[in-house]
Amino acid sequence: MRIELGAADLEEGELRGYDLGKRAVCVARVNGRYKALDDWCNHAGCLLSGGRVDGNLVVCPCHEVGFDLDSGANATSPGVCDDQPTARVTVEAGRLILDVEEG
Numbered sequence: 719m720r721i722e723l724g725a726a727d728l729e730e731g732e733l734r735g736y737d738l739g740k741r742a743v744c745v746a747r748v749n750g751r752y753k754a755l756d757d758w759c760n761h762a763g764c765l766l767s768g769g770r771v772d773g774n775l776v777v778c779p780c781h782e783v784g785f786d787l788d789s790g791a792n793a794t795s796p797g798v799c800d801d802q803p804t805a806r807v808t809v810e811a812g813r814l815i816l817d818v819e820e821g
């Protein structure tokens with residue numbers, strides 16, 4: 719299933735959260751590319767979109783765990799929490815499109 723999130727107008731290094739009801743995603747723009755992770759941090763549920771981009775990581779605002787934007791890997795704090803689920807976003811005609819598995 720494809721969900722249109724809105725305009726692909728993020729600034730470089732910007733994060734933006736999208737509440738989709740049963741799911742929320744955090745989209746970041748890094749080196750001109752859009753990348754996404756689940757927004758609810760798997761450690762204690764804070765919103766990653768309230769954090770910051772550091773290189774290719776999103777750093778959670780609550781306990782500073784950094785998640786890799788490509789793999790979702792917990793890149794800074796092994797053992798503190800799991801890797802973060804990723805999401806796939808593309809840009810079509812200037813709009814951000816999220817691909818979600820149905821089920």
Ligand code: FES
Pocket residue numbers: 759760761762763764778779780781782783
């Ligand atoms: S809630 Fe994200 S690191 Fe703790």
